[in-house]
Amino acid sequence: MSDRPTLATLAADLAAGRTTARKLVDACLAKIADKAGEGARVFIHVDADGAIAAAEAMDRLRKANAAPSPFAGIPVSIKDLFDIKGQVSRAGSRALDDRPPAANDAPVVARLRRAGFVVIGRTNMTEFAYSGLGINPHYGTPKNPWRRDDGHVPGGSSSGAAVSVTDGMAHGALGTDTGGSCRIPAAYCGIVGYKPTARRIPLDGGIPLSVTLDSYGPIARSVGCCAVMDAVLANEAIVPVAPRPAKGLRLVVPTTVMLDGLDSAVADAFERALDRLAGAGALIERMAVPEFAEIASLNVGGGFSAAESWAWHRALIAKKAELYDPRVISRIRRGESLSAADYVDLLAMRRAIIAGFERRVAPYDALVAPTVAMTPPVIADLAGDAAYTRANMLSLRNCALINTVDGCAISLPCHRDGEAPVGLMLAAAGGSDRTIFEIAAGIEPIVRT
Structure with a gap:
């Protein structure tokens, strides 16, 4: 079995008897427990007993030809933001240590369990999901697999989710994406992350950052893996993705904002990917998208994330402000000064931006852009606030634009082996999820060289 198996490979191995769910779980638990690895920083809680019991149950069901899906028994990780029955949801914070255990699984967790996936543990994250870097002063910061000895950021906020997959501690991960929190760590860690159309997947049972911009999605090793998990999360039939040929694809590169100030390694990998797509017959056009420039005015004062997170956190901050990461609480507190009228204005401005964006991109199959403007710092x-703020804003910038326009998007690696990890993002208007998966499946072998 490959050391980076896809869900399809694992399902085939399980069906053929080449492995068992118990063996898969034991291998993941061994990686998590390895003192030389990142397990202690990747996971906030590991449910070894529960995972073993679930794996053994899936093995018995498969032996009886009653497995709930071909993927039954495959271990996945869950971001610490989601409710898991009997466990405390802390969202990477110490301020929720005394929260009662969840009475029920979040719907997305319940759906993964119904498909037979084994929940192996809760992954570390930026506190309350409020950063694109993945740094956590409470539980430590998982190190990026790229040049690990140098200690690069994993990307956030779903930091532990991504590293759990790269390091074989899980074979897929449930994350969230409010401004790129699935796609950024996927890009920084050299794997695949998906941000669905937000309305497709229920947000119940998760600690919110911004109810307007939040979405829940998968991080995994391939486009096909993300498509499987996305279908489960959306309660849709798991149907194999038919790769769409690159020839004849109409792809547009937004020249507004998304190409500004790219690191040279990002620019080089992105342009090389475009050249390969063009060589495969894709029709690539560069076009200004003025709606992306207009989004900056939405974020003056913190935008939706500040306003909506302040509404959720204000009572907790009044009691436990000293327990917050200072870099997180300062961003939440920006929402305190936003009035109800300001918030109503934000809603109206966003509706206009979405309408303009959807009209502009309607002639194209997808947008294509660098997922993140920089390589992982x-x-x-x-350590300094200025360096942190600059890196955080650049990490979030491109991805956050898609959340604001209510789109869907995927990040897939486009760097060469040994190079700094670079993600290529495909995006489209909301509701285009199947199209994005088909295009991504078709170009996946083309852009990775």
């Missing part, structure tokens, strides 16, 4: 270099 070194954790130690971000």
